[in-house]
Amino acid sequence: MVRSAIADTALEALIRKLESTSDLTEEERRAIQKLPVSIRPLAPSQDLVADGERPVQCGLLVEGWSYRYKLLAEGRRQILSFHVAGDTPDLQSLHLDELDHGVAALTSCTFALIPHDSLRHLTRTFPDVAALLWRETLIDAGIFRAWIAAIGRRSAYGGIAHLFCELYLRQEAVGLAADHRCPMPVRQTDLADAMGLTSVHINRVLKEMRDADLITFERRELVIRDWKRLCDAAEFDPTYLHLKNLAA
Known part of the structure; x- marks a missing residue:
């Protein structure tokens, strides 16, 4: 099967994101470029995943903006983070069975969906890539802390x-x-x-x-x-x- 150009663009976005904080070897880049992806466009406010879902794939944002959010009583919304191309806002779902928040499109956007099984195979084969993905979740946590400080103080x-x-x-x-x-x-x-x-x-x-x-x-x-x-x-x-x- 011939891969679409947007699938290749998506994985290049992931590579750029990982290399914005660390380095990849040429072999690691090739392995990421070979990941299977399916493309999913979203309209503004449409969910990629909803609170309580059990995803079997991670969504890599290719273009547009998305956000994490939590709905409170009477439909009140707390936005938890904003995301741009190259981000994988539901990366935690690789290790958490059930999401405790939703991920939705802020603008019209495009996601590349990467199966969990393929990501797990990649991380078992390339432990340094696993470390980089773990690093991404740690940086994510740092952003959360900065937001908490901003809102609170x-x-x-x-x-x-x-x-x-x-x-x-x-x-x-x-x-x-x-x-x-x-x-x-x-x-x-x-x-x-x-x-x-x-x-x-x-x-x-x-x-x-x-x-x-x-x-x-x-x-x-x-x-x-x-x-x-x-x-x-x-x-x-x-x-x-x-x-x-x-x-x-």
């Missing part, structure tokens, strides 16, 4: 500034952003659900940032006009992202 202004710094660097690391400009399809309602704030509060903080000439938005792009001042406002230390090259 930072001001709304500092928390949003911190999120913008993080999302820029994560995209820059995989070639999706440069020159302090990056895609930003996140709506104010999404920011509110991520930061535990109201949309009105989010709107007010974004206006303050624009008035301070820190950021602007252009056609669903975030333009960071003063990186140093944004980092200062966020008290941003990128160590928790463990990126090899920090060009920002």
Whole structure:
């Protein structure tokens, strides 16, 4: 069977993501490129996996944005993380029988689905790749800790500034952003659900940032006009992202 070009693109995205924090040998790259994948497009708000499901495959995000979330009483939503191309937001399902949260599309997006059995074979054959995937989950945990600190102890202004710094660097690391400009399809309602704030509060903080000439938005792009001042406002230390090259 001839593989689709998008399947190859998907696995290249995974390789770029892994190599943004560590190194792969040529043999390891080839093994990843041979993984079997099926392609699944999602519409905005459509679930990749729902809370309580028992997945048999992991979803690698090829294009678009997705997010992890938890639904609370009366349909209230807490967004737990945002994800860009190269991320595998349900990687934990490789070792956890049942997910305790959902993963959904933020924008129209495309996932490459990789069977658990194939990933397990890859990690048994290449222990260093297993270590890199484990490292990805540890970095994920670091991002969770940074979000908890932002929601619990930072001001709304500092928390949003911190999120913008993080999302820029994560995209820059995989070639999706440069020159302090990056895609930003996140709506104010999404920011509110991520930061535990109201949309009105989010709107007010974004206006303050624009008035301070820190950021602007252009056609669903975030333009960071003063990186140093944004980092200062966020008290941003990128160590928790463990990126090899920090060009920002």
